[in-house]
Amino acid sequence: MTIGKVQLMKSQKNASRFKETLLVLTLSALLSGCATSGNPKDPIEGFNRAMFAFNEGLDTVLIKPVAQGYDAVLPAPVRTGVTNFFGNIADLFIGVNNLLQGKPDQAFSDLGRVVINSTIGILGLFDVATEAGLEKHEEDFGQTFGRWGAGDGAYVVIPVFGPRTVRDTVGLVLDVATDPVANVSDVPTRNSLTALRLIDTRADLLPADKVIEEAALDKYAYVRDGYLQRRRNLIHDGNPPRELD
Amino acid sequence: MKYLLGLLAACLFSVAAMASDVAPDVLVKNVTSEVLDAVRKDKDIQNGNSRKTLELVETKILPHFNFQRMTQLALGREGRQATPDQMKVLVDEFRNLLVRTYSKALTEYRDQEIVFKPFRMAATDTDVRVRTEVKQSGGKPVQIDYYLEKANPGWKVYDIEVAGVSLVTNYRSSFTQEIQKGGIDGLIRSLQAKNKSGASSPAK
Numbered sequence: 124m125t126i127g128k129v130q131l132m133k134s135q136k137n138a139s140r141f142k143e144t145l146l147v148l149t150l151s152a153l154l155s156g157c158a159t160s161g162n163p164k165d166p167i168e169g170f171n172r173a174m175f176a177f178n179e180g181l182d183t184v185l186i187k188p189v190a191q192g193y194d195a196v197l198p199a200p201v202r203t204g205v206t207n208f209f210g211n212i213a214d215l216f217i218g219v220n221n222l223l224q225g226k227p228d229q230a231f232s233d234l235g236r237v238v239i240n241s242t243i244g245i246l247g248l249f250d251v252a253t254e255a256g257l258e259k260h261e262e263d264f265g266q267t268f269g270r271w272g273a274g275d276g277a278y279v280v281i282p283v284f285g286p287r288t289v290r291d292t293v294g295l296v297l298d299v300a301t302d303p304v305a306n307v308s309d310v311p312t313r314n315s316l317t318a319l320r321l322i323d324t325r326a327d328l329l330p331a332d333k334v335i336e337e338a339a340l341d342k343y344a345y346v347r348d349g350y351l352q353r354r355r356n357l358i359h360d361g362n363p364p365r366e367l368d
Numbered sequence: 369m370k371y372l373l374g375l376l377a378a379c380l381f382s383v384a385a386m387a388s389d390v391a392p393d394v395l396v397k398n399v400t401s402e403v404l405d406a407v408r409k410d411k412d413i414q415n416g417n418s419r420k421t422l423e424l425v426e427t428k429i430l431p432h433f434n435f436q437r438m439t440q441l442a443l444g445r446e447g448r449q450a451t452p453d454q455m456k457v458l459v460d461e462f463r464n465l466l467v468r469t470y471s472k473a474l475t476e477y478r479d480q481e482i483v484f485k486p487f488r489m490a491a492t493d494t495d496v497r498v499r500t501e502v503k504q505s506g507g508k509p510v511q512i513d514y515y516l517e518k519a520n521p522g523w524k525v526y527d528i529e530v531a532g533v534s535l536v537t538n539y540r541s542s543f544t545q546e547i548q549k550g551g552i553d554g555l556i557r558s559l560q561a562k563n564k565s566g567a568s569s570p571a572k
Contacts, residue, residue: 162541210507259508327507330473337469338535340558344542349533356532361511363532 164351165278174280175343181283182325187332190325204248205323210259211240211247212303219301220262224270232257261357264301265294269358278347286350392516392523393487395432396498400482403428407474418471425471434517434524435463441527442539446547454552461559466535468563480504482512494518 165171194202218233236252236259244251253259268290269275276289287295299305304320307313339345355363390398403424407413412420439459440447450458485499495517501509515527527536546555 206507261508334469334473337472338465339542340539340562341542341545344545345538348538348541352533352538353531356511356529361532 164275165347167277167279171278171280171347172343174282175346177282178280178285186321186325187329190322190329193322194326194329202323202326205319206327207240207244207250208247209304209320209323210250211237211244214240214259215303216298216301217260217262220264220267221260223267224262229260233260263291263294264297265291265354266358268294269354275351275354278351286346288351288354291354390522391487392489392496392514393484393498395516395523396500396514396525397484399428399432400500403474404482413474416472421471421474422467425467425474430463430467432523432525434519434526435459437517437524437526438462438466438536441536443543443547444537444540446544449547450552454556457556458552458559461556461563462539464563465559470535483509496523 162168197205214233214237218230218237221227221230221233236257239252239255239257240247240250243249250259265288273290275291279287279289279292281287281292281295284295304313304316307316335342335345406424406428410420410424413424436455436459439455439462442462443450443458447455447458481503483501483503485501487496487498489496495515498514498516500512500514502512503509510531511529512531513529514525515529516523516525527534529535543555546558550557
């Protein structure tokens with residue numbers, strides 16, 4: 124048997140084990156589906172809690188330790204450079220989304236950021252545009268749909284990607300489809316970039332872990348409600364109508 | 369002599385009035401810069417001395433908060449069934465939870481630049497929002513909004529939103545869930561257990 128074959132079999136075995144795990148999780152989620160607390164924004168709470176636990180497990184055994192190592196090994200300026208590099212790539216479609224949301228001035232500013240940071244900022248490693256007064260924005264297709272009037276839909280926890288709503292899940296599909304990194308044709312390069320971005324994003328979130336652990340009575344509910352409030356705020360560009368008590 | 373006394377009384381009165389009439393945005397600005405200065409100057413706080421941090425929070429920040437209102441806001445509708453005694457315990461425990469959580473986060477913001485957004489209010493307003501932004505390198509600035517209500521004297525903070533997430537109402541569904549499961553006392557027990565677990569864990 125060649126090494127390639129062994130690896131192939133191994134990966135098939137792993138894949139099937141992964142599928143089994145998913146199946147078991149889905150089943151247990153469906154069975155516990157009746158154990159919801161009746162939150163109208165979260166009709167599939169049982170399933171979501173199972174997915175949340177799955178994501179937490181994945182984070183604990185794999186993503187977080189790697190992010191901690193990354194954070195410990197690389198000096199802060201290098202990490203900022205990596206964050207800036209991916210931020211610059213993201214600015215392109217942030218601009219497109221601003222345009223789709225009818226905010227041409229912001230879209231123009233985003234485009235300006237890409238031009239400045241890609242050139243003077245050396246391929247986006249330095250965020251010179253912010254220093255020059257062009258503020259970074261945060262937009263995605265989910266927000267664009269929200270801006271167009273689409274409601275949240277049910278809250279869903281997606282494997283690996285985490286909290287979303289039905290609307291934001293549709294947005295996510297478009298975000299991934301238009302993601303320059305996901306469209307790199309060379310597979311090893313694409314995979315390395317995707318992994319690096321994931322780890323870098325996770326490393327940036329490490330300080331928040333402690334706060335959430337300290338703050339939350341029920342981490343699942345705390346993250347869910349935080350996500351929903353955050354999205355509402357983003358869709359209204361930081362100025363949502365105040366909800367009644 | 370009478371005239372002098374009158375003048376003195378007027379002076380005293382105006383000083384007192386000044387202290388209580390600090391505009392809400394000025395109040396937030398003063399407290400923020402005072403606290404950040406204290407953190408920047410104090411090596412012990414920077415190195416995570418929790419006793420000193422707590423002391424700073426207790427003396428400089430907490431007097432400007434209305435924890436009664438915050439607790440009611442976090443409880444929502446379910447809070448109406450709480451007796452005055454239960455409410456007192458809830459306010460204490462919720463206050464401890466918030467203080468414990470966020471005093472540790474205080475030192476993280478010491479080097480960042482805080483920008484105050486333009487503030488407008490009518491003389492008759494009793495409920496206002498003071499908007500600020502924390503600049504961070506390589507990212508969108510983090511929006512921090514303070515909600516204050518007229519308290520006579522002065523103003524009190526009753527909610528803070530970080531990046532649009534209210535540190536208070538984000539508890540509502542967990543609290544509701546606890547109350548539906550074990551009543552107000554059940555929620556009190558959960559809060560007490562949470563606060564104890566945090567206090568006994570070694571400081572990292």
